[in-house]
Amino acid sequence: MSRFGNSFSCAIRGIICSVSSGHNMKIHLLAAGCSIGLGLVLGISKLEWAILNITIFMVLAAETINTAIERTVDLVTLDYHPLAKLAKDLAAGGVLLTAVNAVIVAFIIFGPSLVKLIYSL
Numbered sequence: 001m002s003r004f005g006n007s008f009s010c011a012i013r014g015i016i017c018s019v020s021s022g023h024n025m026k027i028h029l030l031a032a033g034c035s036i037g038l039g040l041v042l043g044i045s046k047l048e049w050a051i052l053n054i055t056i057f058m059v060l061a062a063e064t065i066n067t068a069i070e071r072t073v074d075l076v077t078l079d080y081h082p083l084a085k086l087a088k089d090l091a092a093g094g095v096l097l098t099a100v101n102a103v104i105v106a107f108i109i110f111g112p113s114l115v116k117l118i119y120s121l
Contacts (some may be wrong), residue, residue: 018064024095025063032056035106042113055098055105062098066091 018025039052069091073084 014064014068018067022063022067025060025067028059028063028099031102032060035102035110038110042110044109044113048109051105052109055102059095059098059102062095066095 019029035052035056039049044052070088073087077084
């Protein structure tokens, strides 16, 4: 059981580090908070909550993995190397893909309700 506890503790430390040292992670958390708030205000369905939850955690996980890859590359070499740049660019691209998906999901979930709200004003 102590191995499990230790693994869990390491994972929590990694999340805390990602949030405390990552500017982009703070932006993703702000966007997640806004999405959750909007979901509460608009009263989205259980299925929409599930999709929103999966989408939020995909972005947060991608950003955490991106940070881990960037730190690992920085640990291996301080010199410029095309493969190091490629590894960082690929990891950042993964975050961008999940973020674009999050925007699409937001339009699908929130769009119709927001359009109705705007036209009712």
